[in-house]
Amino acid sequence: MTQELVKKIKANPDYQKLVKTRTAFSIKLTITMLVVYFSFILTIAFNPSALGTPLSSDTVTSIGIPIGIAIIVFAFVLTGIYTKRANGEFDDLSNKIKQAIKED
């Protein structure tokens, strides 16, 4: 990639928008996943009995089980949310940038 092309792409408003929105989105999702996971793992380290509380008085099933399964499902849903937006909105922006370079 020549220095000229680098300069041109950097000045392209679509490129600036792509980098800005996607970086913000990736960081937001990463932090969400980390917060959920570390809340879980630190609850286990500091207060394990909290997760052992039964769901209701007539069952042994603890609240930790639906929470654990929910984290697995949540991780999958997050990958779905990212993939959907990136494969649509972000790829459209990338294609527009590629098109703009070709036209010059």
Place this chain on the structure above:
Amino acid sequence: MSIFNRVFLFLILGSIAVFASGTIDGEIVKQALNIPAIVMFIIFVGATLGITYWAAKRTKSAKDFYTAGGGITGFQNGMAIAGDYMSAASFLGISGLVYLKGYDGLIYSIGFLVGWPIILFMIAEPLRNLGKYTFADVASYRLRQTPIRSLAAAGSIATVILYLIAQMVGAGKLIQLLFGLDYEIAVVLVGVLMILYVTFGGMLATTWVQIIKAFLLLSGATFMAIAVMAHYNFNFGSLFAAAADMRNTESLDIMSPGGLVSDPISAISLAIALMFGTAGLPHILMRFFTVSDAKEARKSVFFATGFIGYFYILTFIIGFGAIVMVFQNPEYLDLAKQAISGGHPILGGKNMAAIHLSHAVGGDFFLGFISAVAFATILAVVSGLTLAGASAISHDLYASVFKKGNADSMAEMRVSKMATVGLGIVAIFMGIAFEQQNIAFVVGLAFAIAASANFPILFLSMYWSKLTTRGAVIGGSLGLTTAVVLVIIGPIVWVDILGNAEAIFPYKYPALFSVTVSFLSIWFISITDKSHDGEAERAAFEAQYIRSQTGIGAEGASEH
């Protein structure tokens, strides 16, 4: 199949479950034949050799060999990634952990899963856009080829060989049992099959072997989970109640967290090893080059996360199923052990819980199926590992370091095939040498190296403009050394293997410390690097960043 035969099957399968850190005691004796298992295993080998023949005809260039021509779809690659990740160790080890400790097994699975979303948000796309065959392509994109590739190749080869040792020892013992062969012959058989798949079929054959195995494993595990739930009218409450009834005592509550993660340092360190380690495994990273573009790379992670998450939910049900159907069943009780220590020890130890359950729900036939699947799993995983190791040797060391990037594609492919044969032979010798060794530490060490050397270099090369060659090489080497040293002086090697009374380093998982050392030293050495090369490397970041973000100039799929 007699109880006697089963005893040994379980003993041997137990050795595969490296993560669960249980080791087998006592003599391993050659076994009489397990006919359903052998028939199913032969069908699997026949089918996969057929695929290898088909793939060989389509593998003409180095690109075909390393990346299946870049023509694998996101769904297929997601299945193959899940196949790489769902090893026999995680199947038997995690269901065994659930069987023994209940809720702790779920904590472990979640740790293995949460790295995947982060790989998607941070790594997958720039990796696909910048790389060609190996992750070292990305790390060395704007840095000096020779030192970076050498270090990345060292990290890759170390990870691959450690993993191979674990898999070969488990596989050798498993076939020894199924075929009544000597351990040595069994290990040679695994090595030869793996060499055949990889040298002739390259990435295309390896990917399809992985897909088939993932399908078989998911089907078998789904069947077991459904069979268990059918007993309880698909009511989780009744399953858990029955299990708690059987297992809960004053000191154990299978419905709540136990002793797996007891202090915050270990908890965070394990979490870092699993998250960053996954993002630094060469055989996983290589899979992102088998798809055509960033779009398919993202889909790969989406599907892989779904399959892996589903698989972990199944192993959780299977573990509880084993509690209710295996725990008090006299058929699976280890009478000799019970006579000495009392309680309810099962044959072969906790890692055999899933195998016993397969017999309890489906008889000898289904036991044979699950045994054959466990073996297929090992074969698929060793093939993927060997291909990643061979690529590091041929693409990073031979073509880039030794030939300075001027190797011709055919010569490079020849070297990678020779490297495959070489790694196969090394794996066979290692498998034989480590037969009687305690190998509980090797996979943990592989994750620690991947997290402390491979991942920091890869991540910073993608996102940090001030990274220089000097910083990456010295910092990455320090991270690698710290990880190795801390594992050696930690409780698993220093106390359990070397027999010292107390560990010098008190934690089982070194990642929190070694990853910190790696990042800090890379940062410090890079910012103090005033060399001319360092300046040029910083200046080259912008062009790299544009390509990583947009895919302009990225490798595409080859025409087939």
